[in-house]
Amino acid sequence: MTPFTRLSGIAAPLPVANVDTDQIVPKQFLKTIERTGLAGALFYDWRFDEAGQPMPGFVLDTPPYDKAVVLVAGDNFGCGSSREHAPWALLDFGIRCVVSTSFADIFYNNCINNGLLPITLGEADVAALLADAAQGLVFTIDLQNRTISCGGVVRTFEIEPAIRDKLLAGLDMIGETLARAEDIAAIEGKLERAMPWQPHIKREVVC
Amino acid sequence: MAAAKTLYDKIWAAHAAPFDAAGESLLYIDFHLLHEISTPQAFAGLRAAGRTVRRPGRALALFDHNIPTERQADGLDAISDPVARIQLEALRNNAAAAGIEAFQIGDPRNGIVHVVGPEQGRTQPGMTIVCGDSHTSTHGAFGALAHGIGTSEVEHVLATQTLRTRKSRNMRVRFEGEAPAGVTAKDFALALIAKIGTGGGTGAVIEYAGEAVRALSMEGRMTLCNMTIEAGARAGLIAPDETTFAYLKDRPAAPKGGDWDAAVAYWRTLCSDDDAVFDQEIVIDVAALKPLLTWGTSPEQVIAIDGQVPDPRDIADPVRRASAERALDYMGLEPGQPIAGTPIQRVFIGSCTNSRIEDLRAAAAVIDGRHVAEGVNAMVVPGSGLVKRQAESEGLDRVFLQAGFEWREPGCSMCLGMNPDRLAPGERSASTSNRNFEGRQGRGGRTHLMSPAMAAAAAVTGHLVDVRAHASAEGAAA
Numbered sequence: 223m224t225p226f227t228r229l230s231g232i233a234a235p236l237p238v239a240n241v242d243t244d245q246i247v248p249k250q251f252l253k254t255i256e257r258t259g260l261a262g263a264l265f266y267d268w269r270f271d272e273a274g275q276p277m278p279g280f281v282l283d284t285p286p287y288d289k290a291v292v293l294v295a296g297d298n299f300g301c302g303s304s305r306e307h308a309p310w311a312l313l314d315f316g317i318r319c320v321v322s323t324s325f326a327d328i329f330y331n332n333c334i335n336n337g338l339l340p341i342t343l344g345e346a347d348v349a350a351l352l353a354d355a356a357q358g359l360v361f362t363i364d365l366q367n368r369t370i371s372c373g374g375v376v377r378t379f380e381i382e383p384a385i386r387d388k389l390l391a392g393l394d395m396i397g398e399t400l401a402r403a404e405d406i407a408a409i410e411g412k413l414e415r416a417m418p419w420q421p422h423i424k425r426e427v428v429c
Numbered sequence: 430m431a432a433a434k435t436l437y438d439k440i441w442a443a444h445a446a447p448f449d450a451a452g453e454s455l456l457y458i459d460f461h462l463l464h465e466i467s468t469p470q471a472f473a474g475l476r477a478a479g480r481t482v483r484r485p486g487r488a489l490a491l492f493d494h495n496i497p498t499e500r501q502a503d504g505l506d507a508i509s510d511p512v513a514r515i516q517l518e519a520l521r522n523n524a525a526a527a528g529i530e531a532f533q534i535g536d537p538r539n540g541i542v543h544v545v546g547p548e549q550g551r552t553q554p555g556m557t558i559v560c561g562d563s564h565t566s567t568h569g570a571f572g573a574l575a576h577g578i579g580t581s582e583v584e585h586v587l588a589t590q591t592l593r594t595r596k597s598r599n600m601r602v603r604f605e606g607e608a609p610a611g612v613t614a615k616d617f618a619l620a621l622i623a624k625i626g627t628g629g630g631t632g633a634v635i636e637y638a639g640e641a642v643r644a645l646s647m648e649g650r651m652t653l654c655n656m657t658i659e660a661g662a663r664a665g666l667i668a669p670d671e672t673t674f675a676y677l678k679d680r681p682a683a684p685k686g687g688d689w690d691a692a693v694a695y696w697r698t699l700c701s702d703d704d705a706v707f708d709q710e711i712v713i714d715v716a717a718l719k720p721l722l723t724w725g726t727s728p729e730q731v732i733a734i735d736g737q738v739p740d741p742r743d744i745a746d747p748v749r750r751a752s753a754e755r756a757l758d759y760m761g762l763e764p765g766q767p768i769a770g771t772p773i774q775r776v777f778i779g780s781c782t783n784s785r786i787e788d789l790r791a792a793a794a795v796i797d798g799r800h801v802a803e804g805v806n807a808m809v810v811p812g813s814g815l816v817k818r819q820a821e822s823e824g825l826d827r828v829f830l831q832a833g834f835e836w837r838e839p840g841c842s843m844c845l846g847m848n849p850d851r852l853a854p855g856e857r858s859a860s861t862s863n864r865n866f867e868g869r870q871g872r873g874g875r876t877h878l879m880s881p882a883m884a885a886a887a888a889v890t891g892h893l894v895d896v897r898a899h900a901s902a903e904g905a906a907a
Contacts, residue, residue: 238748239748239749240729244869245868249845249846249847252466253847255473255515256470257470267867267868267872272873297748298628301627302658324628324631326628326631328577328579332582336581382595384452384595396584399585399591405455409446410590413443416443417459417556417692419688419691420553422488
């Protein structure tokens, strides 16, 4: 995973609440067996007509936002389906940070696991950043110091230390967990003694 | 004395171990459901890193999102879309290579992941269950901690049989009172989402309690827990009871003999302590509910069937007002118009929310000898091959077919329209599924979410209709 340390660039404003992952990546793009190549699928139904022709006016197709690296959005961003194609498409487009007043749980985890930083701020701050984004101001994000700066104003955001560390280091999470094989075996053994009737344990014994 | 615990606290405590000082935990996963959409990149990731599946026996692979709902006996040859076929083949091959059991396309045991797990008795109380699908919350109906995950987490679970996660908040929703005729578990769910919003449960695990929940069948409980994700919560939970045990007994993977007795004795301990503290509690009186449906493009945009489409000008919050305006425009509705009487062109009875035998019985009961209205295309998609078989043994297929419904083979189908079943632009559908997002059932399609009985009533009248008035009027006419 690419580490996330510092990011600077244009932010696109998307003042829409409850943006669901069906909007971020419509269903027809979920048939891929790859993680990449989804930039064109991002917000497809809002950007292209039924014949696949671009529809003018969507923020991410309007310069300077076609080069956006941050998205500032309405409340409850990423709700609905668990499709990880949503952060994959955002990243493939070039967006590495989304700012909102809240994120849906699964989408939030999917972002972390792909090195995309979700920043949660209060309503007034998000409203101000939406206005800054609409002016085309440059945003600078410093994850180590938990700051987002724009137009001379520096705001501090909260993020769980474990999540921040993960993003900063760009760690291989699976490798890190596998290094704790003894802990896993301990819970596994305890559960298998406590619930020996579980079908999945019995199946393996039979195999 | 140990502190009082919620049901969620108990399942968490049995499965979690601290991972680090920063508050992250390792959560052991008992059962992992796999389907074709969210797994190919996970298996590819394992291969690229030279890793193996830690416990293949704890996984089960099913084919549901992409498959057509016809000609499934032909297996993969039923798939005309070459891209979908590659993805389905990938799951078949990945499961085989890892030693993971799979119910192949055309196997009567195959179907929607959240229908099959419980039907096979693999979903059991006290388990932790995950799947790369947000509606995994369904399995909470059994008192299992079950939630959706993304593909990176699927890969993590395959490799480690654990998730790295943080504990959620405890929230309880009590449905009290007795549900009036025509009010179902689907209406309970819609009432809750309307009340707290699609982000209302974010960061929480919701335990459902109260006499109206106790009175629900397992099918109803699954419908309720299924829709938990539409309220933004991580998982829904219902403490197991006699209804749960009766459902599970003698299912293929349920414990047998002495194991059964030991399991039930343990399952009986899975309830919140009387003095357990919840971070948030909500009470809904179901006696006051009416049959509900969505009018807009978010599952929180709900009204009663005898109500009027809301006027965005009455909404104070500017972002919510704008979203209501956009939804009305997309749905082709006017503020203030009665929702009943709105003509529909399609009816979809199916999905992981409402495709179980009880749902099909409820829909069939409403039809009662009548025919699908002219100009309406109505389809029934059973949740699994075994649900289909059961319905056929009860003669429900004939009820639907004689009424002019299409009787399809199992899958997710038009709930998300990944297969050939989808709405055309502007088509309005009475749907028993779970999401009315823009374009969800087909680009430009207009979805109204409702219970199976309400959808069946809409099918035979050709418009959105109050199933209560419909039933009594027809009863009087007869």
